[in-house]
Each structure stands twice: as C-alpha cells, then as structure tokens.
Amino acid sequence: MFQVISGRSIQVARLLAPRSAVLVEAVRGRKSRTDPVAKSKEGRIKVPPPVDPVEMVVLKERYTEYQLMMRALRLEFKEEVLRKKYEEETGSLAEERARQEAEEHRALMAFNNQENLRMLKLRILRIQKEKEEAERKQVEAAIQREQEQQESIKEKERDILKLQEEAKNFITLENLDQRIEEALDNPKNYNFAIDKEGRVVKQTMLQ
Amino acid sequence: MPMKGRFPIRRTLEYLQKGDIIFKNRVKIMTVNYNTHGELSDGARKFVFFNIPQIQYKNQWLQIMMFKNMTPSPFLKFYLDDGEQVLVDVEGKDHKQISQHVKKILGKSEEVLQAEARAKMQASNPANFGPKKYCLRECICEVEGQVPCPGSTPLPKEMTGKYRAQMAASHE
Numbered sequence: 159m160f161q162v163i164s165g166r167s168i169q170v171a172r173l174l175a176p177r178s179a180v181l182v183e184a185v186r187g188r189k190s191r192t193d194p195v196a197k198s199k200e201g202r203i204k205v206p207p208p209v210d211p212v213e214m215v216v217l218k219e220r221y222t223e224y225q226l227m228m229r230a231l232r233l234e235f236k237e238e239v240l241r242k243k244y245e246e247e248t249g250s251l252a253e254e255r256a257r258q259e260a261e262e263h264r265a266l267m268a269f270n271n272q273e274n275l276r277m278l279k280l281r282i283l284r285i286q287k288e289k290e291e292a293e294r295k296q297v298e299a300a301i302q303r304e305q306e307q308q309e310s311i312k313e314k315e316r317d318i319l320k321l322q323e324e325a326k327n328f329i330t331l332e333n334l335d336q337r338i339e340e341a342l343d344n345p346k347n348y349n350f351a352i353d354k355e356g357r358v359v360k361q362t363m364l365q
Numbered sequence: 366m367p368m369k370g371r372f373p374i375r376r377t378l379e380y381l382q383k384g385d386i387i388f389k390n391r392v393k394i395m396t397v398n399y400n401t402h403g404e405l406s407d408g409a410r411k412f413v414f415f416n417i418p419q420i421q422y423k424n425q426w427l428q429i430m431m432f433k434n435m436t437p438s439p440f441l442k443f444y445l446d447d448g449e450q451v452l453v454d455v456e457g458k459d460h461k462q463i464s465q466h467v468k469k470i471l472g473k474s475e476e477v478l479q480a481e482a483r484a485k486m487q488a489s490n491p492a493n494f495g496p497k498k499y500c501l502r503e504c505i506c507e508v509e510g511q512v513p514c515p516g517s518t519p520l521p522k523e524m525t526g527k528y529r530a531q532m533a534a535s536h537e
Contacts, residue, residue, distance in 0.1 A: 266470040270453060273466065277454040281438065 384419025411460035
C-alpha cells in the first residue's frame, strides 16, 4: 500500500522534514482517487520503520547463508527425484527389466502359438470327422431311398397280381345268367348268434 | 424392480472386484469374435457374459469390442501398442480355461501386482502431511486431541515464542 517516492510529492510533508530520508506516499487500496483523506489521518506522514545498519549487515549475511542452504537443499531433493525417475526409465536396471520382459513375452507368445496349433489340429480332425459323417449319412440316405423305391414297386406289383387273381371271380356279361342261377340255387345265410362267452353259432334258421 | 437382467450378480461391485485379469500396459484393444448359436462357441459366449464385465472393471482404459456371427469359429484378438496382434483360438474351450489362458499370456503376474500395490502404499502413506490433493492432513493441528491451530484460537502465553524469549531475556 505504501510506495517510496523521490520526486514531486506533497509539499507539506517535505516541509515538515520527516525523520528518515525517504518519503512514503499512500496508494489508495480501498478508496478511489476522488475520496478524501480520513480526518484522523490528515497530517500524517508515513515513514517506513527505521533500519539499524549494523543489524542490517548482520541480518543480510545470515539471510544469504540461510537462503543458500535452503536453495541447495531444495535443488538437492529435486535432483534426487529426477535422478530416480531417469533411472527408472533409462537406467541399467530398467534395461535389464525390459529385456527380461521381452523374453517372457516371447516365451508366452510361443506358448500361445502352441495352443493355437493344437486347437488347429483338433479342429481339422473334427472337421474331417464331420465330413465323413455327412458323406456316410448321404450314402445311407441314398441307399434307403433306393430300398424304399424298390419296396413300393414290389407293393404295386403285388397289388396287380392280387387284382388279376380277383379278376377271375368277377361277374361279366357272359357269366351273368350263370351266376344269377347259382345265387338263386344256393341261398346263403349270413345270420349268426353270439352269446356272452363269445361262442359263435351259425346254424340259424334261414327265412 | 431392484434387479435387472438374467444374472444381476454381474452388476454387483463385489463380483466386479473379484476379477483377477489385469492386463499389461502394452495391451490396448481386445476383440472377441463369437457366434450366438452352436456348441463350440458356448465357452466364448459364457466368457463374454460373465468375465468381460470383470475385465473391463479392472482395465478401465482397455477398448473391448465384440463381433457376433462373423466367422465360423470363435477367437480372441489382442492388439498391443507396438502393433503386434495376438490371436487366441477358443473353439470348444470352457470359459474358465479361456480366462486362465488369457491371464497367463497377457495378464500382470501376481508379483508385479504386489510390487505395484506396495509402491502405491508407499506413495500414499497416511502418515504424510501435505497438500490436500496428495495427503490426508496438512498440519497436526487438524488432528483431534492435538493443539488447535493458533490461527483460530490463540495459544496460551507460555507456549508463544515471544513470551519465552522475554522470559529468557529477563532471566539473564
């Protein structure tokens, strides 16, 4: 808030001959340039605290020493951290570690490749088996179909033969009279009786 | 409706933290190709269903992509940061076998994990005092039962350096 000035300044303050050689002017921290000076501070001359030259010399010495030591310590610690980091990334140990890791990685990749090859072999076997199965099934299906075809042909032949057999007993225009005569001569009795035990009786009276 | 999905246990923190596959820093992308039907893809399907959440929880920065019904046989592919691609065939394998195999070839080993845990503990020692961002406390005055901060309550006279200096001066 206070600034040391050497040129033009408040004339009153200069006249009153301040205790020290330097004059201090107020820098308005809170108030703006239009605000008036406070009533209690009207004639006030601000001066910085007095400095004892002997004390100042001693203090300066001690301070330089102290700051030197502190700076040295700080830089020392910073350097330690940086060195650690450097060694971590590009030191001899790090190289060793990197090499070891690369080797391990290679070993693991080889192991993985082995696994893959094994799976490949298994897969090839499996696919082969499946193909064979499919072929076998196909062949079997073909045979089955052949057989069924043969069966159906035989059925049909049998039917034809049966029909031919039955054709001998058909009633045709020539047999018509004969068959009518026969039918009238031999009356057939289709009635029958059955009792609770299941015995069939066919000797019923024809009417 | 507190539970969502078929196996809501997959969404619990406990289950996720139980995941033990932590990949090496070199692995950047993981790709799973599997089929939605078929006996051979069953292990891969279970792996995707049960183990992928755990893996993603433990490897937050790993990109995982799933492709369905693109190839006849299922496989995993890992893309490392030096361009290397690692192919893992998982046809017919069980999901436990798959996760064990993957952990063996590309996961961080137990000792590495323990070393990392120890390093982290050293870095985050609760006995350290410092900025709030890195340590628990900044000053001993924050701890219960210790002398309170002189910034909030003034110290008793006997503890101030000013008084002590005065006493020492007057005694000499």
